[in-house]
Amino acid sequence: MKTQDITSLKQLLSSAKKIVIVPHKNPDGDAIGSTLGLYHYLKKGNHDVTVIAPNDYPHFLKWIPGNESILKHDTQRDTCEDLINNVDIIFTLDFNAFHRTGQMETVLAHSKALKIMIDHHQAPDDYATYTYSDVSMSSTCEMVYNFIDFLGDEHLVDNTIATCLYVGIMTDTGSFRFRSTTSKTHAIISKLIDKGANNNEIHNNVYDTNSYERLQLLGCALTNLKVIPESRAAYITLSQDELQKYNYKKGDTEGVVNYGLSLDGIVLAAIFIEDKNEGIIKISLRSKGNFSVNEMSRAHFEGGGHTNAAGGKSDLTLTETVEKFISILPSYNKALNNE
Ligand code: 5GP
Numbered sequence: 001m002k003t004q005d006i007t008s009l010k011q012l013l014s015s016a017k018k019i020v021i022v023p024h025k026n027p028d029g030d031a032i033g034s035t036l037g038l039y040h041y042l043k044k045g046n047h048d049v050t051v052i053a054p055n056d057y058p059h060f061l062k063w064i065p066g067n068e069s070i071l072k073h074d075t076q077r078d079t080c081e082d083l084i085n086n087v088d089i090i091f092t093l094d095f096n097a098f099h100r101t102g103q104m105e106t107v108l109a110h111s112k113a114l115k116i117m118i119d120h121h122q123a124p125d126d127y128a129t130y131t132y133s134d135v136s137m138s139s140t141c142e143m144v145y146n147f148i149d150f151l152g153d154e155h156l157v158d159n160t161i162a163t164c165l166y167v168g169i170m171t172d173t174g175s176f177r178f179r180s181t182t183s184k185t186h187a188i189i190s191k192l193i194d195k196g197a198n199n200n201e202i203h204n205n206v207y208d209t210n211s212y213e214r215l216q217l218l219g220c221a222l223t224n225l226k227v228i229p230e231s232r233a234a235y236i237t238l239s240q241d242e243l244q245k246y247n248y249k250k251g252d253t254e255g256v257v258n259y260g261l262s263l264d265g266i267v268l269a270a271i272f273i274e275d276k277n278e279g280i281i282k283i284s285l286r287s288k289g290n291f292s293v294n295e296m297s298r299a300h301f302e303g304g305g306h307t308n309a310a311g312g313k314s315d316l317t318l319t320e321t322v323e324k325f326i327s328i329l330p331s332y333n334k335a336l337n338n339e
């Protein structure tokens with residue numbers, strides 16, 4: 001962030017403000033960890049703070065401190081929109097464009113509140129008065145830590161804030177293994193542990209609380225895994241019927257796409273998940289090296305994200321979406337085989 005912006009932000013936050021913090025739709029560990037980390041920090045400055053999520057999130061994030069205070073726009077629309085229309089400041093975290101909040105897009109776009117964006121996705125929109133955007137960052141949680149530090153308040157990071165921020169750094173780096181994990185990321189994690197984040201307990205709460213049915217669904221996904229050797233690609237499908245069979249709950253498919261990428265020699269992995277409620281196929285793409293799934297998703301699947309992790313959607317059927325994916329692969333063969 002620019003020194004001038006930091007000075008203005010310090011001034012802005014030096015008196016109590018009404019603040020709303022918003023993560024993207026279908027919030028993940030980084031979205032919930034960063035919004036709650038910032039929430040606890042701002043509360044220490046005597047601000048009146050509310051986190052409003054566009055919709056619900058997985059069970060394995062519901063133990064995070066402050067979880068019970070989060071409002072959900074899809075089920076508490078009037079309360080949420082009243083707040084949004086009457087606050088001084090709106091922080092938007094872990095997304096780069098209002099449409100990433102789904103149904104909240106309009107109310108956010110019309111709100112007169114001052115906007116502050118903290119985000120690590122490519123091509124941020126310019127709606128915010130203060131934009132802290134850095135695509136080289138592992139996670140928005142790492143950026144919230146930096147943000148607090150920029151404001152000279154690192155000493156205010158306590159056990160609670162540290163726990164929230166640890167979650168998002170851990171989940172967005174695939175437990176500290178993705179390319180975005182730097183020595184700075186580890187240095188911050190080290191500080192968070194010193195401040196009281198219980199790393200063993202956090203890993204356990206997020207990764208070792210599977211239901212039996214979730215593992216059965218994973219078994220189904222792995223049975224459906226297909227490989228396209230000439231494109232060094234692998235993909236998984238999950239139909240609505242399969243999801244129902246294993247009593248699908250939000251979050252059950254989180255991380256499943258990575259199994260495709262764990263195959264020796266594979267550099268591109270996809271998962272196609274049928275969502276009959278929304279009438280779409282939700283797509284997750286992952287890659288290794290310099291192959292940009294962000295670009296692939298922007299070009300073909302109405303989405304985006306990062307170089308090695310992106311999402312998107314398709315209005316075609318599940319079968320047609322897979323056919324489309326297979327049909328575009330040859331144009332990427334050269335890039336995929338150069339990785
Ligand atoms: P996931 O595949 O886990 O849903 O998302 C991977 C990354 O891509 C995340 O950083 C997520 O925020 C981003 N992403 C997921 N879906 C979309 C989408 O529809 N549009 C854009 N622009 N980014 C997405």
Ligand code: MN
Pocket residue numbers: 030031094120139140172
């Ligand atoms: Mn993130």
